[in-house]
Amino acid sequence: MSHAAQIVDDRAASTGSLSGAEEPAGHPHGVRATARIRATYNGRATTLPQLRSDGPFHLRRMRTDGNSAKVGIIGAMSAPLGGDRLTIDVTVEDRALLEVTTAAATLALRGPTAAPATYDVRLTAGEHAGLRWLPRPLISAADSNLRQTCHVELASTARLLLREEQILGRANEDPGHLVSRLLVHRAGRPLLDQQTAYGNPEPGWDGPARLHGHRAVGQLLLVDPKMGTRHDPVLLRTGSRDGCAVLTPLADGRALLATAVAPTSSVLRELLDEALAHALRG
Amino acid sequence: MSRAALLLLADGRFPAGGHAHSGGVEAAVAHGAVHDTESLEAFCLGRLHTTGLTMAGLAAAAAAGHDPLLLDDAADARTPVPALRAVARRLGRQMMRAARATFPSEDLELLAAERPRGAHQPLVLGLAARAAGLTALDAAYATAYENVSGPATAAVRLLSLDPLDASGLLARLSPDMDAVATAAARAADRVTTEGVDALPSASSPLLDIIGEQHAAWTVRLFAS
Structure with missing residues (x-):
């Protein structure tokens, strides 16, 4: 098999199946951890009947005003390292409102093996539920190897605000190999399905059709069934060197996606914040 | 199957309207990102392994006989910006006109009736390939090839490049086209058991x- 064929096939095998049926074996020394959050609505407010910390994920209930709940994920150890298999499973039941954040950026490092680590986020939101998934960026450090998936299942009336930021390399270093898939279903139908792959040995990953020298990439997804269906695309900065973004409606309507590329994490955040302000203005 | 039918489908002169599109190269040239043969080759390589792989998977799945309406939804989910959805459907409509004239089939008629404003182009190509007796892998090849030959041809016009250099870079990308088409056809095989999420x-x-x-x-x- 040619080099290119090997890469394409590996990539398909690594994040192609989100069902968990064909999970790789992982590394014997890697960490295996599954953290779980379950939010329910008791008729007055959101409660958290399940808050299960595991491995590197220490979950902390945070104070909120109003009837929503908020959970902070605090890194209890350095992860993901090569060979780790990490999962976060979040369920927001009907009418519950939950926000999840992380206390620090997630840093993917090489670890004891060059084998890929897996980091799977599964988000489920029921009818009239609201979920805000707003982690800090994921940093792909040199020589790391990470397969990340974010699989979201939304009921038809669920609301979602999701932000994903990927920083390719710490300051002035090459990134590791980062393959990331974002798959969102609404009422069982695909709403958004995107896989990105950066770092060696991905063909053309830094070329003019892909990163073109940028080192920060991010998306912000807003799903709201009460949103008007008529939205014109918004272009945020149109140069390409200093970072740029678009805010566009998805085909299914009542969902907006901001896509941004930038030279640095701070410019990326500015672009996504600007996009969010546009989105909320409606 | 007729191998000649594959040549016809992949031919840039097949009247399906592809010549009017640059596959993003015109914008990349304006940004200065594509300015010579080398940067064009890097552009084509990156496009082939992203959009190219995704479109080839859709074409292969349609050629394999999977439900084109489910695939059309899957194509929408894979195309988050409206400008590119509109382009995919416009090209699909033009491909449909050419395909009905060359490889008429009931599948094409049904899809044309269900999506009068055009289905995503790779699906129409996949159904035309199926009508011509071609395989899913053939459809993936036609799509992968078109994904790089279109931008390369457009760049020749935009930058006044030597057409021989453009052909040279397409030849160098052949192993990558092989890899992408093969991976796309394999993914299409998995649709039966895993659904459309199995596609790239x-x-x-x-x-x-x-x-x-x-x-x-x-x-x-x-x-x-």
């Missing part, structure tokens, strides 16, 4: 952004 969704955020920017230009040589 490789994407390039930058291509989405510049695709939407390009659509807002008032003066342009190519439609996309």
Whole structure:
């Protein structure tokens, strides 16, 4: 098999199946951890009947005003390292409102093996539920190897605000190999399905059709069934060197996606914040 | 099957309207990102392994006989910006006209009736390949090839490059086209058991952004 064929096939095998049926074996020394959050609505407010910390994920209930709940994920150890298999499973039941954040950026490092680590986020939101998934960026450090998936299942009336930021390399270093898939279903139908792959040995990953020298990439997804269906695309900065973004409606309507590329994490955040302000203005 | 039918489908002169589109190259040239043969080759390589793989998967799945309406939804989910969805459907409509004239089939008629404003182009190509007796892998090849030959041809016009250099880079990309077409056909095989989520969704955020920017230009040589 040619080099290119090997890469394409590996990539398909690594994040192609989100069902968990064909999970790789992982590394014997890697960490295996599954953290779980379950939010329910008791008729007055959101409660958290399940808050299960595991491995590197220490979950902390945070104070909120109003009837929503908020959970902070605090890194209890350095992860993901090569060979780790990490999962976060979040369920927001009907009418519950939950926000999840992380206390620090997630840093993917090489670890004891060059084998890929897996980091799977599964988000489920029921009818009239609201979920805000707003982690800090994921940093792909040199020589790391990470397969990340974010699989979201939304009921038809669920609301979602999701932000994903990927920083390719710490300051002035090459990134590791980062393959990331974002798959969102609404009422069982695909709403958004995107896989990105950066770092060696991905063909053309830094070329003019892909990163073109940028080192920060991010998306912000807003799903709201009460949103008007008529939205014109918004272009945020149109140069390409200093970072740029678009805010566009998805085909299914009542969902907006901001896509941004930038030279640095701070410019990326500015672009996504600007996009969010546009989105909320409606 | 007729191998000649594959040549016809992949031929840039097949009247399916592809010549009016640059596959993002016009915007990349305006940004200075593509300016010579080397940067064009890097562009084509990156496009092939992202959009190219995703479109080839859709074409292969349609050629394999999977439900084109489910695939059309899957194509929408893989195309987050409206400018590129509109382009895919416009090209699909033009491909449909050519396909009905060359490889008429009931599948094409049904899809044309269900999506009068056009289905995503790779699905129409996949159904035309199926009608011509071609395989899923053949459809994936035609799509992968078109994904790089279109931008390369457009760049020759935009930058006055030597057409021989453009052909040379396409030849150098052959192993990558093999890899992409093969992976796309394998993924299409898995649709029966895993559903459309088994298809590749490789994407390039930058291509989405510049695709939407390009659509807002008032003066342009190519439609996309």
